[in-house]
């Protein structure tokens with residue numbers, strides 16, 4: 523059984539296995555670990571014994587014993603009237619370094635709420651697993667592989683990534699089709715430079731979408747042209763009219779509107795690519811987080827001859843790991859490897875080996891299962907809070923990923939609301955931030971983009987209330 527608590531307290535996932543011995547010891551171990559690795563910060567208040575017992579469906583006496591034990595060991599403190607709080611633990615060695623990186627104990631003014639798009643839960647990064655994997659990599663990587671890498675990247679990682687992509691994303695690539703890169707953006711840079719060398723000069727980009735990609739396309743020598751996105755994703759009829767022979771899109775969860783590309787649009791898109799001898803560049807950035815059903819498969823599995831699929835662990839693990847992949851049809855693969863080879867001598871070999879080990883031992887999947895529940899709980903709180911503050915039907919794109927779009931009341935200025943929210947300690951991006959800047963751009967309703975990957979449930983509540991106040995002026 524798994525429970526996330528967060529009602530008025532910190533969020534934490536507690537998993538109990540009723541077949542696996544003492545429930546009290548299981549809770550104790552998980553709380554100790556959460557306090558040690560700072561998922562519960564000093565000063566944070568734990569739920570009352572009654573509340574936690576209710577949430578976990580166990581006897582209150584068991585929770586009382588757990589708290590008493592943790593109190594005796596110095597992990598928590600308790601004072602009359604203020605309940606049980608996480609203690610400040612003297613932190614030896616690595617703990618000390620780690621502690622200095624995490625937010626300090628709450629002060630009287632709460633920390634600002636940051637709905638920045640695209641950041642995963644940094645407090646859930648599986649550092650213990652990562653340090654296991656790095657240590658294992660240093661012990662097992664053959665000496666010969668401590669030199670410069672194969673230009674396409676570690677063969678081991680390419681095998682593991684493509685097996686993962688086939689299993690989880692319904693792709694059909696093998697290691698021969700894959701290039702390891704330092705994240706999506708680097709892969710995009712290499713892919714677009716290669717397409718430009720193949721004479722593809724115009725690329726369609728989603729509007730709204732991340733505007734840095736316009737600049738990356740221009741630097742590759744391509745002309746970026748906007749194609750509108752609606753509630754079915756990219757408008758393929760408008761893509762046809764654009765004259766582009768390449769398109770970059772986010773089919774599993776559009777960035778930033780959150781819609782998934784509709785089934786008939788997926789077929790139309792593939793047909794378009796065949797008709798114009800075109801290329802689809804698929805940004806598969808957060809497809810693993812789908813809440814209502816299995817994620818839709820990667821377009822690469824539908825037509826591997828026309829799709830360049832780009833993936834990364836920036837959302838699933840952490841941006842700091844900075845590894846990603848390009849899966850490309852044979853005619854582009856050599857060019858992409860060449861771009862990579864001329865721009866650097868590759869990605870760090872030990873990190874590539876560590877990622878391969880993390881994925882093939884099931885630790886990566888286990889981490890995804892754990893964070894998916896955290897995001898699901900945050901998403902539910904977001905939906906409730908928005909429904910309460912703004913009424914029903916105002917949130918779009920909640921079926922997947924870690925961001926959603928809040929449709930503001932008609933007539934509001936999204937920029938003014940974002941500014942007013944900032945003055946209340948809530949940072950959020952207006953949808954306009956993602957618009958292609960042309961005079962004839964089609965107007966979209968006022969909206970804000972809410973990234974909820976790296977904000978706690980408490981912060982979500984506070985943030986939405988702040989935005990609601992900002993909307994009222």
Ligand SMILES: Cc1ncc(COP(=O)(O)O)c(C=O)c1O
Pocket residue numbers: 639640704705706707708732772777805807833834835836837841845846
């Ligand atoms: C739309 C989109 N795709 C992909 C990524 C991942 O990029 P990278 O792997 O370079 O961190 C991001 C990161 O925020 C993103 O917003």
